[in-house]
Amino acid sequence: MSSPTETPSFLATRRGKALLALLCVVAFLDFVDGSIVNVALPTIERELHLPVSTLQWISSGYMLAYGGLLLLGGRLADLLGRRRVLITGTAIVGISSALGGLAETSGLLIGARIAQGFGAALMLPAALSILTTSFREGPDRNAALGAWGGAAGLASAAGVFLGGVLTQGPGWRWVFYVNTPVTLIVLAAVPALIPNDRRNEIRDGFDVFGTSLATGGLMLLVYGLVQAPDRGWGDAMTITELAVAAALLIAFVINERFTTNPLVPLSIFRIKGLAAADLTHLMLAAGMLPMFFFVSLYMQSVLGFGEFQAGSAYLPVSLTIGVAAGLATKLFPRIGTRPVIVGGALLCGVGLLWLSRIPTDGSYLGNLLPGMFVMSIGAGGVFVANTAAANAGVEAERAGLAASLLSTAQQIGGALGIAVLTAVATSHTTAQLAQGHPPLDATTSGFRLTLLIGGVFAVVAAGIGLCTANTRGEAAATAEVAEPVAA
Secondary structure, eight states: OOOTTSOOOSTTSHHHHHHHHHHHHHHHHHHHTTTTTGGGHHHHHHHHTOOHHHHHHHHHHHHHHHHHHHHHHHHHHHHHOHHHHHHHHHHHHHHHHHHHHHOOSHHHHHHHHHHHHHHHHHHHHHHHHHHHHHSOTTHHHHHHHHHHHHHHHHHHHHHHHHHHHHHHTTOTTHHHHTHHHHHHHHHHHHHHHSOOOOOOOOTTOOOHHHHHHHHHHHHHHHHHHHHHHHHOTTOHHHHHHHHHHHHHHHHHHHHHHHOSSOSSOGGGGGSTTHHHHHHHHHHHHHHHHHHHHHHHHIIIIISOOOHHHHHHTTHHHHHHHHHHHHHHHHHHHHHOHHHHHHHHHHHHHHHHHHHTTOOTTOOIIIIIHHHHHHHHHHHHHHHHHHHHHHHTTOOGGGHHHHHHHHHHHHHHHHHHHHHHHHHHHHHHHHHHHHTTOOHHHHHHHHHHHHHHHHHHHHHHHHHHHTTSOOOOSOOOTTSOOOOOOOO
């Protein structure tokens, strides 16, 4: 029998379930926008007559704004109110998506994608911090994070499928249009389900200088990483951009140490295992996210898959990630999050290493599905467990910051992984062609090498995961008290 003073389960209520469903829709919307456009790029290139150098910014522009502004978005959610920031970000995504669908020029289309990234950088940390402060540590939060992780994993893989379906069906513009009605539903539901949380007092002003350093440094870092494969890592401009980005980020850390009201209070890293969880996320993203890029290229350029067929190939991945995320939360009370993080990362590594054996005359069932299935099981477990570990013990007034740190790590890791592995693939393929290998064999060999390195990244992430907090979801003394949700 439960104690009379025990807080009843909010997730068991109709309102709690509705709130969780809303937050999962937000997660799905943000993550799907990162991949849904990719399959449509060849069609956009033909219809708008865009050069490849311009075309890449339809994807990179979103990544640039998203990765560069997440820290700002998370801190604004803590300071100005999570509901307020979530509504603002959702409105920006809805408007920019409509403009992207209407675009007739590359400038408007790329501008719309950058605005989408900015809106997502406001939405995601606000939504995740609402989740962690609405559902108390324990079974409620574990189940909520499992659903969140399932929605995010489903979106990442389903974006490729939906992009192919919409591009071959009503046309590439619907890759953008589809967001607008979803954002309208979210905007209608937010005031009904999320209380208007009180904004925190901003003492001694806002850290404008630190914000400028962090935003400038992160955006320049992502930009330099995105451009590096085309320019070359030894190019003077690449070296300059990455060096300036590093200098700005170092200056940011120094500023945060001494300013009275920092954008990122460095004391948050005193929370046990938080830094390790963020670094684990970064390494996993560097190893896993490029997989979607290179396997898609392999299916279309080597195996001859069409857009719809290549997109459909990720449906088992989406479903497996969702199921694995839900099952992983059942293990937390028994063994804690750390074994799930380590085991999941190792499974991701095994799956990527399996994929690294793809042949030129391969098949989906024989050479792709087994490795993708193993990787999906690991991904579903490790991402939800690591999210739980990264938010354990974080007080309510810093929940947005913790969420944005984790998301920033994922975005930087993805950008770093794609940049490094693209350079590796290009260099290796060029060398293979110079040695007289057939083009398809040389291309496949380059893909194999990138998947092998991605698997190594995942194994390294498993090692870092040993340093994360092993939370079992029990309310700790340092954990926040869940904020009441007004009826």
